[in-house]
Structures are given as C-alpha cells and as structure tokens.
Amino acid sequence: MILTNLNVVVAAPTDQAKATEYYPSTESVKRVTLARTLVLEAKATDEAQARLARKTANTAEQLAYQKQQDEIARKKAEAAKKAAEAKKAAEAKAAAAKAAAAKAAADKAAAVKAAQQKAAQAQQQKVATQTATTTTTSGSSRGTFKISFYDPAVLGSSMGYGGVAANLSVFPRGTRLKISMSNGQVIYRVVNDTGTFAYSNPHQLDVAWPNNQIPAAGILSATVEVVG
Secondary structure, three states: OOOOOHHHHHHOOOOOOOOOOOOOOHHHHHHHHHHHHHHHHHHHHHHHHHHHHHHHHHHHHHHHHHHHHHHHHHHHHHHHHHHHHHHHHHHHHHHHHHHHHHHHHHHHHHHHHHHHHHHHHHHHHHHHHHHHHHHHHOOOEEEEEEEEEEOOOOOOOOOOOOEEEOOOOOOOOOOEEEEEEOOOOEEEEEEEEOOHHHHHOOOEEEEEOOHHHOOOOOOEEEEEEEOO
8 A cells, every 4th residue: 555655645746846847845755765764674674584494494304304204214223133132132032053063063972982992891700701701711621521423403403503412410511511522523512411321421522513514423422611
C-alpha cells in the first residue's frame, strides 16, 4: 500500500502549486522517504530471514550428514571389533587344537616308548631267564638212552609229535629234554607219556615221530639232557 500510493503522493498537487508547475511539499517528501525506508527495511528483513533459513537448513543438513557419517563410523568400528574378536577366538581355538594334537602325539610317543621299553625289558628278562635256565641245566646230562620211535596217529592218539614216552620216575611228566641222537640230529621233546617198556628199561625213550620219517635203523642211541 505504501508503494501503490507513493506516486499519488508525489504527483498530487498541493494548495501551493501553480497551474503549470508544482513541487511536492516537505511533508510529502518525508512520507515518501519513510515509505521507501520501510520498504528497504522490509526487503532487508526478508533477505536476512531467507539467509537465516538457508543457514539453518544448511546447518541441519550438515548435522544430519555428520550424524550419518558418525553412524557409519560406529558401525565400521563395531564390525572391526567383532572381526578382531572372531579372529582372536579362531586363533585361540587353533592354538588349543595344535596344543592338544601335540600333547596327543607326545602321549602316543611316550606310550610307544614305554611299550618298547617294556618289551625290551621283557626280552631281557626272557634272555636272562633262558640264560639262567641254560646255565642251570647245562651239563645236566642224564647219560645215554636207547631211542625208539612211535607214531601216535597210528595208535589213534591226538597228542601230536612234540612228546616223548619215558619212565616217569626218571623223567617226570612235563620235563623238557634235549635229545642228541647218534645220527647227528638234535631234537627237543616234552615227556607226556610212558610205556610198558619203561618199567623194564628205564633208560629208553620212545619218541613221537611220523611213521614215514622214522630212521631206517629203527633204534638209535642218544645223549639226553634236561633243559626244562
């Protein structure tokens, strides 16, 4: 309204104007100047408010952007932390598995070594026992005996060919004998039988032998030793 009426104010003749030429009064000039000032001030106010609005919008946008960046950074940090924790847990698990495998291998090696040592000790004990037995029985010759042969299978016996019949008062059942025969053959037999011949001739042994392998001489002599 101020701008609309401004020209009217300027153009309106005053009481003092002449017919062909007139000038605005001082009051009119003041009113126009005031109106223009008000317009300029309003325009400046609008521009200031617009600038403030733009600044506020920019600030809000910057804050939103910064908040978004902060959230992205936070999520990245959490992801990195979880990845580090997972890696640490995996490394710990792998280390534990490796330690367990190493312990199992060490235990197995120790068990194998212990078994070997036990076997070696048993072997040494066996050798020592055999040596002691040999030492004890070595030279325990019982003299020369007549050796005859029989096939237990032919007689219907299932005792096999590892035994020898003897006079049980001379060689108790279960005695292990080393028999060095006159044909040069050395055999070992265990007394597991006796025979009627042994009562009349205690220095005779009847050796179990396959019928088809009995020496042609049929009767041999042998030096007999007790070895067990």
